[in-house]
Amino acid sequence: LIHDKEKSHKILIKELKLSDESYDANKLKKCKDKDNPLNPINRQCYLLKRFLRSHPGFSRDDIQHYINLYCFISNPPADKLEKVEMVLNSAIHLTKSLRYRDFYASKSR
Structure with a gap:
């Protein structure tokens, strides 16, 4: 875990038994973004908030579904057509079925 x-x-x-790379946030405040080792992390936080x-x-x-979507969007492959293919393949191979009556029965309650 890279952290401040x-x-x-x-x-x-401790709980996840992670390796540790830490930086003093007070010292990093004086750094320019390009010199800040936490800048890539700060950038991802900014993009997720946005x-x-x-x-x-x-x-x-x-919220977990939105975070999953963000991860899917922001991770490789960069080619959008490859991502569309991944989504379509997962949708085609999805084994769950939702019957028309079941869908509308739950809405009328």
Whole structure:
């Protein structure tokens, strides 16, 4: 875990048995972005916040689904057509069925 010596990070490192690379946040405040070793992490946090704010009507119960979508969008492959192919393949191979009556029966309750 690459982090800024936040106390809560120690718990994660211990519980998940992670390797640790830490930096003093107070010292990093004086660094330019290009020299800051945490800049790639800060950039991902910024992009995730921006993504979540662009979907203001999402339910907090569904936040994991939004994070999964963000991860899918932001990770390889970079080619959008490959991603479309991945989505279509997973949809085609999905074994769950939702019957028309079941869908509308749950909405009328």
